[in-house]
Amino acid sequence: MRFPTEPKRTRILYLARFAPDEPVLAQKPDTHAAGYSQYHFNLFTELQGIGYDVRSSSKPYAAWMAGGNVDFVFSLLNRMPMRNPEIHVPSVCEYQHLPHLGAPPNIRALAEDKFLSKLAFRALGLPVAEGRAYAPGQELTPPDFTGPYFVKDRFGAASEGIAADSLQDSWQGTIPVIQRFHAQGREALVERYCPGVDVTVPVIGHAPYLVLGHVAPQSDEVGGILTESLKVDDHLGNRLVSLDAATAAAVEEDVATLWRNLGPIDYFRVDYRWNPATGTRTVLEINICCYFGRHGALALAGSQWGFSRRDLLAHVVEYSLARQHTTHSHYRWMI
Incomplete structure (x- = not known):
């Protein structure tokens, strides 16, 4: 550290x-x-x-x-x-x-666009859920994959706009949810719903990086989805989970792939859906500059290593300063 x-x-x-x-x-x-x-x-x-x-x-x-x-x-x-x-x-x-x-603006931009990042992750060989983006005014034709469907904001954070009706069995049920996002001026991202539980993997830049652990945000919603109300209230919190050996090894390789192609990044989370019954993992998104609260996934996973929230915060600042020490040395102002 x-x-x-x-x-x-x-x-x-x-x-x-x-x-x-x-x-x-x-x-x-x-x-x-x-x-x-x-x-x-x-x-x-x-x-x-x-x-x-x-x-x-x-x-x-x-x-x-x-x-x-x-x-x-x-x-x-x-x-x-x-x-x-x-x-x-x-x-x-x-x-x-x-x-x-955080990270350079181009990497931030990719991470914040949950559709383009999905395409990038697929190109890198990571397992992702099928998805299609729908902009306001676009014809709402069905995607080329079957349901159940899950609808979220293409550029959302903290599960903004996600409610219990974001999970739909049929395309006809999905259309009004997309329209609700559009009425708010948001682009919608429709994904194939993945059975299982949410698992997030906090990572800090280190030497070259350190996977802190595996954390499951808790949900009492149908399908185990994380809604905006759950994120705001967070009355269920997070818990550490143990993945099976094969999944844990695959997650390590996922992080290595992301780091080789997107890193270095000061700290981030990789969010998954994981099916404990089958061991199937699906990458949902990468979250840069994620929640740094005392009861969040980052702090909870860091506690396994004996790191306090203050330790993690100091490390991230110092790592970031060192990472960018010579970043701009080759630039010259042109008038």
Whole structure:
């Protein structure tokens, strides 16, 4: 694990929707979803607790003024009223040659597009669920695979828009769910439903990377799906699971394949559906800059190694700084 030797010398700009805005560095009221304000404030104080010199803002334009004033941008500001908002801050940082959390913008863009990433994963030989994207205004003809069907936001995060009716046995039942997404201005992704349970695999960049473990988010919904209400309330939490030896080895190879082709990445999760009865695994998506809460999959899996949330946070920052140390050295400004 990497730990800072002189953290006070590292100036961090912390960005998040509920990040404290200077000069009032206090927790904000929660006006969105339960727990987000507390979560964002806790990460701010955790970074301070490590010893970093932390500035904080909830405003995306703070990234534009960061060049020359900070050494690193730790951004969780992923939900903004624009298409693909996850790419905004990394792109601004790249423009300023400023190290930032996560991965390069092109890799972030691929990960956030759950349809294009599915095509990329298939090309890399990973097992993925059949899927088809439907944009607003597109004719809703059936996909070339049979149901049951599962409908989600093509660019969604935290299971946004997923409800109990996202799981449908028939195409006729699927159409109104797609239309609901379209009415919200969202593109829908229809996948073939995979029986089993959700398993997520947290990974941190290391030497070259470290798979922390296998975690199952719990669900009491029909089909074991993870809905938006479950993610917001999270009353069931996560638990560590043991995969059969063959599946565990296959997951290790999946991560190695992703790392060779998409890495290095500071930290991420690979989300699966896994059928314990058959050992079948299906890659759903990769999540970069995923949830860093004390009770989340990352912290839970890290605890097996004796890592606290603070340990993981410090390591990720230091790894990211080292990863990007010479990233921009070959660029020259052209006027």
